[in-house]
Amino acid sequence: MAIGKDNTLMWRLPDDLKRFKKLTTGHPIIMGRKTHQSIGRPLPDRTNIVVTRDRNLEIPGCTMAHSMVEAIEKAKEIDQEEIFIIGGAEIYKKALSIADKLYVTKVDIDLDGDAFFPEYSNVFSKKISEEKKEFEGQKYSFLVLEKER
Numbered sequence: 001m002a003i004g005k006d007n008t009l010m011w012r013l014p015d016d017l018k019r020f021k022k023l024t025t026g027h028p029i030i031m032g033r034k035t036h037q038s039i040g041r042p043l044p045d046r047t048n049i050v051v052t053r054d055r056n057l058e059i060p061g062c063t064m065a066h067s068m069v070e071a072i073e074k075a076k077e078i079d080q081e082e083i084f085i086i087g088g089a090e091i092y093k094k095a096l097s098i099a100d101k102l103y104v105t106k107v108d109i110d111l112d113g114d115a116f117f118p119e120y121s122n123v124f125s126k127k128i129s130e131e132k133k134e135f136e137g138q139k140y141s142f143l144v145l146e147k148e149r
Contacts, residue, residue, distance in 0.1 A: 002113025007038045010113055013135050016105045023103055024084045028075035035087040047078050051091060068094045089115040101146050108139040123147055
């Protein structure tokens with residue numbers, strides 16, 4: 001499933017951005033350096049943790065981590081309840097095995113991207129909720145999935 005091209009999202013869905021803000025506000029968010037660059041600033045009312053291999057990189061308003069393990073440890077110091085992994089593709093791939101829940105926006109479109117969300121359906125097969133939506137003719141749905149236990 002393509003999620004981006006040239007370090008940008010491939011769609012603009014206002015409800016998706018509102019949902020993202022509502023879900024993540026007040027919680028730590030973990031992202032890769034490229035994702036942070038695409039956003040262009042720390043997201044307000046959240047602890048922004050940026051994963052990078054560059055040990056000299058400092059980003060004002062962000063906490064730096066040099067591995068997913070370090071990022072998760074730093075996030076757990078802030079919030080034991082919920083931590084959000086917000087991208088990009090490599091960070092998703094590293095985090096999928098340790099995640100308990102996925103909040104997915106599934107867009108009904110086939111685009112030629114260069115960043116992809118890893119295959120998850122074989123691990124996250126328990127559907128908690130699904131909300132079908134449409135915006136300007138674009139169909140999409142909000143899914144909440146958990147691992148089968």
